[in-house]
Amino acid sequence: xxxxxxxxxxxxxxxxxQNPEYLSYIIDRYxxxxxxxxxRRTNISTHDMEDILQDIFIKxxxxxxxxxxxxxxxxWIYRITHNYMIDWLRKNKKHINISIxxxxxxxxxxxxxxxxxxDKHDSIDKENLELLKKALNSxxxxxxxxxxxxxFEDKTYEEISDILKISVSSVGVKINRAKKILKQKIYE
Amino acid sequence: xxxxxxxxxxxxxKLKPISRSFFLFKKVVVWxxxxxxxxxxxYAFAFFFLKIMFIDxxxxxxxxxxxxxxxxxxxxxxxxxxxxFSLICIYFLFKKTNKGYKHSVLFIASLSLIISFVLGxxxxxxxxxxxxxxxRFENEKMMRxxxxxxxxxxxxxxFMDDNYILLRDIKDDVWNVNIxxxxxxxxxxxxxxxMIYIIGRLDYENNFTACQIxxxxxxxxxxxxxxxxxxxxxxxxxxxxxxxxxFVINPK
Numbered sequence: 131x132x133x134x135x136x137x138x139x140x141x142x143x144x145x146x147x148q149n150p151e152y153l154s155y156i157i158d159r160y161x162x163x164x165x166x167x168x169x170r171r172t173n174i175s176t177h178d179m180e181d182i183l184q185d186i187f188i189k190x191x192x193x194x195x196x197x198x199x200x201x202x203x204x205x206w207i208y209r210i211t212h213n214y215m216i217d218w219l220r221k222n223k224k225h226i227n228i229s230i231x232x233x234x235x236x237x238x239x240x241x242x243x244x245x246x247x248x249d250k251h252d253s254i255d256k257e258n259l260e261l262l263k264k265a266l267n268s269x270x271x272x273x274x275x276x277x278x279x280x281x282f283e284d285k286t287y288e289e290i291s292d293i294l295k296i297s298v299s300s301v302g303v304k305i306n307r308a309k310k311i312l313k314q315k316i317y318e
Numbered sequence: 319x320x321x322x323x324x325x326x327x328x329x330x331x332k333l334k335p336i337s338r339s340f341f342l343f344k345k346v347v348v349w350x351x352x353x354x355x356x357x358x359x360x361y362a363f364a365f366f367f368l369k370i371m372f373i374d375x376x377x378x379x380x381x382x383x384x385x386x387x388x389x390x391x392x393x394x395x396x397x398x399x400x401x402x403f404s405l406i407c408i409y410f411l412f413k414k415t416n417k418g419y420k421h422s423v424l425f426i427a428s429l430s431l432i433i434s435f436v437l438g439x440x441x442x443x444x445x446x447x448x449x450x451x452x453x454r455f456e457n458e459k460m461m462r463x464x465x466x467x468x469x470x471x472x473x474x475x476x477f478m479d480d481n482y483i484l485l486r487d488i489k490d491d492v493w494n495v496n497i498x499x500x501x502x503x504x505x506x507x508x509x510x511x512x513m514i515y516i517i518g519r520l521d522y523e524n525n526f527t528a529c530q531i532x533x534x535x536x537x538x539x540x541x542x543x544x545x546x547x548x549x550x551x552x553x554x555x556x557x558x559x560x561x562x563x564x565f566v567i568n569p570k
Binding site: 147150151153154157158161184187188191192193194195196198291295296297298299300 | 321322323324325327328329333334335336337338340341416419420421422423
């Protein structure tokens, strides 16, 4: 048991291809991460969340042969989740509604420039966090998505590029543009 | 959510992963369409390029009263549109390949343009070398130059005398062309070329008065007149040709 838990994602994928039972280890590894990601994207009930996660893991199982190990497995799994959520939101006629109650402290990083801490002028206090949350919900879904992946899921530009299937330079452009729009919305 | 529930559902519904061959097939289809689009793009570019080569940009004023109209009537827009369409297909298909999304729009657009251009140029050279297409384009060019009502004739000189020549046009009609009024440079053209363009005035059926003669850069072996060719005879004189002939034939 201990041995299997120490296996890499790619090793687990090989095992899942042979026996669906091993999917359980993948579920254990990604259940919490994916549910947080989904929860951040939309305020859904626990029941809906369970249904969505079940569908996503079954989809992962069905498409396991599509996985190409030149890609990071977590990027592939997030890509499937991202695509599933787009379809789900479209079918259910819902919009992304960022829910960030538990990790407000991370919000501050959104407004920082690359490798640079916020200066006094730009610093944002607790009162303004609400303003930031509102602003986050008012920007386009595209921009919300890249910001979430970068600042809440801690994904690198390369990983975001693999998840959203856009070029790394487009990721950079989208993040910078999203931050600029956010700042405008907050300070205007 | 219980892991066991998911595993159980997979077992109960007898779900199996989609086969690798299906994903491989999808990849092959995308690459196949990509190759087809690239070849089609190159073909469209080659056609566009060769057709452009056969347009008389230098002599447009003999063909039309305005340069804009001349361009609209002569630029092979359909091939240009097909070429652009193939570039769009290449772009989207390339994006669909495994790592296609990693490249920027500019990179993919430039790459598809360069590949289509290079292949198109190579293809146009091959097609030109084979001569089949060239013959077709030359015929089209001669057809554009066979409109006696507008003062244009072209073809092969069959007989030449001091005052007239016999000219066979692309429709295999023989014309009696009066060359009394042509200037020295036109006589030189006549002395050195058998394939010619004539700018002049229609006197009556199969009789024409030449005002200027230009060389037609074409291999005589490829000239195959065909009486079945449908040439639309456009009415209305070309202003430039009319003025030129008035000046040459009836100088004041």
